[in-house]
Amino acid sequence: MRFDTITIGGGLSGLVTGISLAKKGQKCLIVSSGQSALHFFSGSFELYGNEGNPLDAIAKLEDSHPYSKLGVEKIKTLATEVKTFFSEMNIPLVGSVEQNHYRVTPLGLLKPAWLTMEEYAKVDDPKHMPWKKVIVLNIEGFLDFHTSFVASGLAKQGVECSVAAISLPELERIRKNPTEMRATNIAKVLVNETLEHLAKEINAVAKDVEAILMPTVVGLLDKESVSILKQKVQKPLHFIATLPPSVPGIRTQIMLRKRFQELGGIYMLGDTVLKGEIVGDKLQSIQTNNHGDLKFEADHFVLATGSFFSHGIVASPNQVYEPILGLDVDFNGARSEWYDRDLFKPQPYMKFGVATDKNFRVKKEGKTLLNMYAVGAVLSGFNAIKEGCGAGVSILTSLNVAQEILK
Ligand SMILES: Cc1cc2nc3c(=O)[nH]c(=O)nc-3n(C[C@H](O)[C@H](O)[C@H](O)COP(=O)(O)OP(=O)(O)OC[C@H]3O[C@@H](n4cnc5c(N)ncnc54)[C@H](O)[C@@H]3O)c2cc1C
Structure with a gap:
């Protein structure tokens, strides 16, 4: 050939x-x-x-x-x-070839980056953080993301952080086995009407904050689920990388x-x-x-x-x-x-x-x-x-x- x-x-x-x-x-x-x-x-x-x-x-x-x-x-x-x-x-x-911005790592640190996926948390200047008060969310039972690391890292940058875990009945089946609670498996569940339930739970806990930060457990096959969730959530929603496997990757x-x-x-x-x-x-x-x-x-x-x-x-x-x-x-x-x-x-x-x-x-x-x-x-x-x-x-x-x- x-x-x-x-x-x-x-x-x-x-x-x-x-x-x-x-x-x-x-x-x-x-x-x-x-x-x-x-x-x-x-x-x-x-x-x-x-x-x-x-x-x-x-x-x-x-x-x-x-x-x-x-x-x-x-x-x-x-x-x-x-x-x-x-x-x-x-x-x-988003990003520019002539000026690095910063991504927020799963440890809550800021790391220089060139181009970042639009839905991710991004900081242009660490001296002027984009938020004063945020909530860092996790999915109950998901072990590859630690809200406390992110919260303590951002607190060092002067951002007031609260943390919360969301639980959804739709995730109960995979929660029975902790090894199944991986980002990719969660993303397979968080589609269609489950996104509606997720948004409802997020809106219930994210009241008195400027923005919501959560792990990338949405949008495995296309970006549609990310867009739907962002529309349904009442505050700006930004994602942070998890341990592998990487859903956006x-x-x-x-x-x-x-x-x-x-x-x-x-x-x-x-x-x-x-x-x-x-x-x-x-x-x-x-x-x-x-x-x-x-x-x-x-x-x-x-x-x-x-x-x-x-x-x-x-x-x-x-x-x-x-x-x-x-x-x-x-x-x-x-x-x-x-x-x-x-x-x-x-x-x-x-x-x-x-x-x-x-x-x-x-x-x-x-x-x-x-x-x-x-x-x-x-x-x-x-x-x-x-x-x-x-x-x-x-x-x-x-x-x-x-x-x-x-x-
Ligand atoms: C774990 C890890 C995480 C990283 N994360 C980032 C990041 O977040 N941001 C960033 O900027 N950079 C990151 N990097 C740097 C990374 O090297 C580059 O971003 C980039 O993805 C490398 O792409 P590549 O296609 O050159 O190599 P790879 O991604 O390694 O792909 C090589 C491919 O070749 C295939 N292959 C090998 N041998 C053969 C063969 N004989 N026949 C057929 N196929 C073969 C392999 O199966 C594989 O699919 C990361 C690197 C690593 C190792």
């Missing part, structure tokens, strides 16, 4: 690449083994986790950083397209995949790319676990297999390798140099990833493969956690590589 572009990995990066190419009429295939980091999504995309203008911090990064390969001007241009890209899938985002994954398929893309979920055939300086074809000897050929290939977390790169006792093609990986020295014993220091292994040229083309044994690119978390040169730049690198390198391929 032959395609214009085949993307290996169907998380945020793979889907942004695939959608961008399919929009321009390319015949695209995405092969994806399984869950992606979106299933753990906080509700905010991070560009760079500094206070103020992220572009200021990005301008000072080392040459090996994916952002330095893009350059500040390109980042600014690509970043301004992102809100429109997601709003076309009914994923409205799974919804984002579903919406991106739907958009890709509507554009004619083929998404093979639950299949794993095992190997590929390189001829000269080009990748000719790949083979997958489910399709045996069948070769999938393309003009271009994109590696979007994620980092250690998704097995895009793998560590053995003495080396870090890319498991499909044995591509060159940037990692330094002996195993003892891969990590710092001080857990809170930046960990060197977080920057390990596939080596690329300045156009994000991959290398094998030092030679660039002319028709294969890498995007997102599989790339080397950045620490998504310490720098707060995971989604920014994923989205912007994907948009950029799609443009390169279309050239």
Whole structure:
């Protein structure tokens, strides 16, 4: 089978690449083994986790950083397209490329963010909190969200917080087994007329407050339930991320995949790319676990297999390798140099990833493969956690590589 572009990995990066190419009429295939980091999504995309203008911090990064390969001007241009890209899938985002805002974490802390889903709690300036008095709600028996953490964190910012738990008869069946009380299972119940009951309970406890904060346990398959609940609740309602699984993350994954398929893309979920055939300086074809000897050929290939977390790169006792093609990986020295014993220091292994040229083309044994690119978390040169730049690198390198391929 032959395609214009085949993307290996169907998380945020793979889907942004695939959608961008399919929009321009390319015949695209995405092969994806399984869950992606979106299933753990906080509700905010991070560009760079500094206070103020992220572009200021990005301008000072080392040459090996994916952002330095893009350059500040390109980042600014690509970043301004992102809100429109997601709003076309009914994923409205708020925020600006030139000024970070803050999201409220499940611990009640404020963390810099670039784009946050519209329904989430968002703070522009911690010195001027948007609320003086709020109520933090939970669903009775839901253990993956702690109202007291959020309330004490916000209290430190001068916000008066009360807390309450809502119980609904509709949730009694899943409450019998505490392991069933997960955000995704609750969201499956909180639909249709149950939203009416939920709103009634919320309105009964949220009287003397400016706003209501609650965990993201609504809107698994689409945003409709979120909009309905917000309409029925009498005070402004804002959501805060829970422990995984992430309801808005799974919804984002579903919406991106739907958009890709509507554009004619083929998404093979639950299949794993095992190997590929390189001829000269080009990748000719790949083979997958489910399709045996069948070769999938393309003009271009994109590696979007994620980092250690998704097995895009793998560590053995003495080396870090890319498991499909044995591509060159940037990692330094002996195993003892891969990590710092001080857990809170930046960990060197977080920057390990596939080596690329300045156009994000991959290398094998030092030679660039002319028709294969890498995007997102599989790339080397950045620490998504310490720098707060995971989604920014994923989205912007994907948009950029799609443009390169279309050239
Ligand atoms: C737990 C976690 C939470 C995060 N939360 C946030 C957040 O809230 N905000 C933020 O800005 N950043 C966050 N990040 C950073 C994150 O890396 C990026 O935001 C982004 O989602 C990474 O996307 P990706 O598509 O590059 O990789 P991934 O999401 O890891 O996706 C890679 C995909 O490739 C597939 N795959 C791997 N190997 C193969 C193969 N051989 N064949 C076929 N498919 C394969 C995997 O199954 C997976 O679906 C988080 C990272 C992690 C690990």
